Amino acid sequence: MAERRRRVGIMGGTFDPIHNGHLVAGSEVAQYFDLDEVYYVPTGNPYKKTGVTPAEHRYLMTVVATASNPRFKTSRVDIDRPGPTYTVDTLRDFHRLLPDADLYFITGADAMAQILEWKDAEEMFKIAHFVAVTRPGHDLDLTGLSPEQVSVLQIPALAISSTDCRARVRSGMQVWYLVPDGVVQYIAKNRLYRPDQQRSL
Numbered sequence: 001m002a003e004r005r006r007r008v009g010i011m012g013g014t015f016d017p018i019h020n021g022h023l024v025a026g027s028e029v030a031q032y033f034d035l036d037e038v039y040y041v042p043t044g045n046p047y048k049k050t051g052v053t054p055a056e057h058r059y060l061m062t063v064v065a066t067a068s069n070p071r072f073k074t075s076r077v078d079i080d081r082p083g084p085t086y087t088v089d090t091l092r093d094f095h096r097l098l099p100d101a102d103l104y105f106i107t108g109a110d111a112m113a114q115i116l117e118w119k120d121a122e123e124m125f126k127i128a129h130f131v132a133v134t135r136p137g138h139d140l141d142l143t144g145l146s147p148e149q150v151s152v153l154q155i156p157a158l159a160i161s162s163t164d165c166r167a168r169v170r171s172g173m174q175v176w177y178l179v180p181d182g183v184v185q186y187i188a189k190n191r192l193y194r195p196d197q198q199r200s201l
């Protein structure tokens, strides 16, 4: 009997900060596609975003958030690679590191609309199968994409965004239960997202 191939999920994001929407997405995709593990991969230089928190803070919040789930891991491949972060490079790195695994790249509904404009999009789809999870407030646009390239997974709706979490902290509101407890504490300890924030990393 043929041996079952390892199935690995890859959830890329700026994670500024990582929140429970990201964690539910990875957990639901892992369950539905019977994944052995899900790697959370913070971006190094997300070239479409500006004013992003230093990568080491985003990486450490991701480590804290994923620590309690045995199937979740955090990868440094994107933050250790110089230059703009392109998903095709993330996938090339994972394919090189795990040549015998089937790779599933997890993304939210909002990202799918522009995915064909990402660098070397055709190559991305050769290396990994994409899973688009539903996200409140964002319609899924799969124009130009085939079911061989992308699956859609309906997940419990969590109307949480990193933008909203940052705005809450900046205005003195709480983020309990929107982000994991350890991330609430990490943000407070490092005074992230405050007008007087320390940017020592």
Ligand SMILES: Nc1ncnc2c1ncn2[C@@H]1O[C@H](COP(=O)(O)OP(=O)(O)OP(=O)(O)O)[C@@H](O)[C@H]1O
Pocket (backbone or CB within 6 Å): 012, 013, 014, 015, 016, 021, 022, 025, 106, 107, 108, 109, 110, 111, 133, 134, 135, 136, 158, 159, 160, 161, 162, 163, 164
């Ligand atoms: N609440 C959510 N439900 C489902 N998917 C989500 C949710 N929040 C983010 N995602 C997806 O997770 C991935 C990483 O998202 P990202 O780190 O940019 O978070 P974000 O909340 O969209 O951030 P920001 O508000 O700063 O743009 C993207 O593919 C995004 O679509």
Ligand SMILES: O=C(O)c1ccc[n+]([C@@H]2O[C@H](COP(=O)([O-])O)[C@@H](O)[C@H]2O)c1
Pocket (backbone or CB within 6 Å): 011, 012, 013, 014, 015, 043, 046, 048, 049, 085, 086, 087, 088, 111, 117, 118, 119
């Ligand atoms: O490869 C690209 O050109 C590309 C363009 C925009 C976003 N991405 C990836 O999409 C994921 C979510 O990105 P973001 O900026 O919405 O946090 C993350 O893994 C990014 O590297 C990738």
